[in-house]
Amino acid sequence: MxxxxxxxxxxxxxxxxxxxxxxxxxxxxxxxxxxxxxxxxxxxxxxxxxxxxxxxxxxxxxxxxxxxRLADFKIQIESILSKETKYLEKIDEIVALVVMRVHKNRRTHKIVNFEYSKDSRNISFENYLKQKNENFKVIEAFVKKGQSEGVFSKELNIPLIVPTILGTYFHFYYNKKFYMALHSLPDDVSLDEFVHKTLTKHIQQTIKALLTYAN
Structure with a gap:
């Protein structure tokens, strides 16, 4: 086989x-x-x-x-982090990448969320979770470096950064009929454009505010 x-x-x-x-x-x-x-x-x-x-x-x-679906995410993140750009510019790129990927692969996320919650299932999520953990470690190292250089706040719950991005996206998408009416989006093409421009910018601003907020 x-x-x-x-x-x-x-x-x-x-x-x-x-x-x-x-x-x-x-x-x-x-x-x-x-x-x-x-x-x-x-x-x-x-x-x-x-x-x-x-x-x-x-x-x-x-x-x-x-x-x-997870295979090249770490490579893309590391490519962003290797650039000679400022910390907040890298954050913008990371957020845009996460939103782009989750919007494109939202079917997979729907499947995972449903299947992973089941106990009686002969499906191994071991490799999936391993890849997610490796991806998190890359982001964690970047944020900690930013903290050590005084760019990011030290009062951060780093594991909640990505869930903040995903939570905002999925709340929007699972209520898309409401938000399409609210923002006068007539079709899926306009929805996609809104996600990649307006929603992404909003999440970028949110994450940067979170990272730089000083208690």
Whole structure:
């Protein structure tokens, strides 16, 4: 059986990515339990044997999907932090990256939030949590360095920075009908533009205020 443990997006071939994206769509629409491998194979236009060859099971396919969506995040963050820019400029880039990725991959987040809350599930989140922890350590080291140089407040709960970004985004998105009416956004195109410009700017301002606020 194909050993599916790649570390970077480039390790997936086009067919594997197609299958994962179809599975993501169906899991988000119908739920994990409500989606069969046969449905995935039909919509992805591949046979069931190919899915079995690549992933082994539906549970392993979900694990692979989480790996796929998180694979290059650490690289992108480290690329931002390696630039010769000021701390607050890097914060703006990090926030924009997080919002862009979560908006693009919101289906995956919906699946994870639902499945991770279940106790009776034969799905391993070990690698997913390991990657999230590694990503957090990169951000934590950056914030602590900023604190040591007097740029960021020392009165910070660093683990709550990313949840603050995500919480603002998901509150907006899960109430999008209300906010689309409130901001006169006629369609999904205008919604996307609002997220990437107005909402992102608001979250950037919030996070920078949080980081630099002195008690």
């Amino acid at each position: 194909f050993n599916f443990v790649p570390n970077l997006v480039m390790d997936w071939n086009e067919k594997q990515i197609q299958i994962l994206e179809v599975a993501e769509k169906l899991f988000a629409e119908n739920g994990f339990d409500g989606t069969s491998v046969r449905q995935i194979s039909k919509e992805a236009d591949v046979n069931v044997a190919m899915i079995s060859y690549y992933f082994g099971s539906k549970e392993k396919m979900l694990e692979a999907l989480l790996d796929y």
